[in-house]
Amino acid sequence: MSRVHDMGGRFGDGPVIPEPEDAPVFHKDWHARALAVTLAAGALGKWNIDTSRHARECVGNTDYARFSYYEKWIAALTDLLVATDLVSRDDLRASNPDQQPLSDKAMTADKVAAVLGKGGPADRDSDIPARFVAGDTVLTRRPADNRLVDGGHTRLPAYAAGARGRVLMLHGSHVLPDSNAHGLGEAPEPLYAVVFPAAELWAAPEHPGDEVVLDLWQSYLEPA
Amino acid sequence: MSPRQDRHMPHDHSDHEHAHALLPSDPALRVKALETILTRKGLVDPAALDEVIDTYENRVGPKNGADVVARAWSDEGFRAALAVDATEVMRELGYYGRQGEHIVCTECTPSVHHMVVCTLCSCYPWSLLGIPPGWYKSDAYRSRAVREPRKVLAEFGVALPPETSVRVWDSTAEIRYLVIPLRPAGTEGMSVEELAKLVTRDSMIGTGLARVPE
Numbered sequence: 001m002s003r004v005h006d007m008g009g010r011f012g013d014g015p016v017i018p019e020p021e022d023a024p025v026f027h028k029d030w031h032a033r034a035l036a037v038t039l040a041a042g043a044l045g046k047w048n049i050d051t052s053r054h055a056r057e058c059v060g061n062t063d064y065a066r067f068s069y070y071e072k073w074i075a076a077l078t079d080l081l082v083a084t085d086l087v088s089r090d091d092l093r094a095s096n097p098d099q100q101p102l103s104d105k106a107m108t109a110d111k112v113a114a115v116l117g118k119g120g121p122a123d124r125d126s127d128i129p130a131r132f133v134a135g136d137t138v139l140t141r142r143p144a145d146n147r148l149v150d151g152g153h154t155r156l157p158a159y160a161a162g163a164r165g166r167v168l169m170l171h172g173s174h175v176l177p178d179s180n181a182h183g184l185g186e187a188p189e190p191l192y193a194v195v196f197p198a199a200e201l202w203a204a205p206e207h208p209g210d211e212v213v214l215d216l217w218q219s220y221l222e223p224a
Numbered sequence: 225m226s227p228r229q230d231r232h233m234p235h236d237h238s239d240h241e242h243a244h245a246l247l248p249s250d251p252a253l254r255v256k257a258l259e260t261i262l263t264r265k266g267l268v269d270p271a272a273l274d275e276v277i278d279t280y281e282n283r284v285g286p287k288n289g290a291d292v293v294a295r296a297w298s299d300e301g302f303r304a305a306l307a308v309d310a311t312e313v314m315r316e317l318g319y320y321g322r323q324g325e326h327i328v329c330t331e332c333t334p335s336v337h338h339m340v341v342c343t344l345c346s347c348y349p350w351s352l353l354g355i356p357p358g359w360y361k362s363d364a365y366r367s368r369a370v371r372e373p374r375k376v377l378a379e380f381g382v383a384l385p386p387e388t389s390v391r392v393w394d395s396t397a398e399i400r401y402l403v404i405p406l407r408p409a410g411t412e413g414m415s416v417e418e419l420a421k422l423v424t425r426d427s428m429i430g431t432g433l434a435r436v437p438e
Contacts, residue, residue: 209389
């Protein structure tokens with residue numbers, strides 16, 4: 001810890017610049033192509049959403065900071081395509097591989113509505129019983145590191161490590177990103193919404209009543 | 225930066241350069257190169273890309289979420305069904321889909337204002353609100369929404385009374401949160417369709433309020 005993507009609570013990023021409600025969905029044509037090519041390549045089934053998030057986190061700190069949003073997507077997609085042998089480094093250098101027939105795994109236009117409509121639900125049956133109920137006080141683990149892979153993907157932000165919160169609700173059992181991102185299996189376990197008083201997270205909260213809620217897996221939590 | 229310099233950028237955790245450094249550094253050219261490579265290798269159908277873009281430019285967007293909010297304002301039974309299993313309600317309305325597989329609705333009251341962020345990436349309820357606006361994906365929003373939500377709200381022109389607390393939802397899992405904003409005064413007797421026109425995208429993220437009818 002920590003990676004450059006873990007931004008919650010960081011200082012120094014300046015104002016948020018709102019956009020009109022009717023601003024274009026994609027500000028540039030290449031933004032739209034970047035999103036679409038990422039979804040289409042993902043539909044080949046060679047990686048999961050946790051792998052792809054982890055790939056974006058691993059584009060390199062300098063690149064992560066300087067890249068715009070869809071540049072990160074394209075960089076991570078390129079890295080994943082090479083890591084899964086769908087594309088070679090020579091393909092990238094030449095940009096001119098031989099034309100091949102469309103793979104039967106490729107998402108064709110007629111399949112797009114079904115693929116997007118089906119989505120990728122993350123809830124699963126699990127043998128791990130829920131350890132907490134709504135109202136329980138819990139402590140998040142600290143440091144906020146992946147415990148399966150050193151330096152690996154996790155969804156516990158650093159700002160919420162070692163914090164005391166209260167379980168709001170159980171969402172059921174969900175795929176554990178810390179495992180699934182690294183090809184170690186889905187390892188589903190109970191997932192909770194946990195609420196933290198702002199004063200538990202920040203030295204100078206804006207208001208005594210303010211709170212932050214995070215969705216946290218059972219293995220991120222200990223009883224308090 | 226030229227592609228040549230880009231290729232020689234150091235990286236912290238690998239013994240060779242990142243594959244992405246092999247593509248042109250200009251982002252539009254980079255995307256074009258990748259699309260061309262994938263198309264030539266038979267892995268991507270360009271017509272499918274057009275279809276994806278058309279979906280999110282023209283069909284799946286904040287109108288879906290606004291319909292949900294307007295129904296919630298209008299129908300106690302609908303609100304109750306959302307509280308029990310909002311995902312099931314989305315299935316029935318045809319608003320289930322990618323990045324909207326697990327939906328929870330959080331309803332603003334005079335005492336609690338809800339606001340949604342993803343500090344780790346850019347998780348957002350696509351099936352209800354479409355593709356997130358640029359500011360939602362910005363470093364500034366991701367870093368500040370959890371620490372200083374009221375200053376962020378002020379940048380959107382929203383000032384909450386001191387008796388209202390803010391609950392910020394950091395979308396760290398696959399649960400996607402839809403904010404149900406407060407129903408504006410002066411909307412008694414309006415139809416679901418009329419009410420939906422008052423529901424802005426920002427009000428369903430929690431960085432705005434619903435419009436007051438003119």
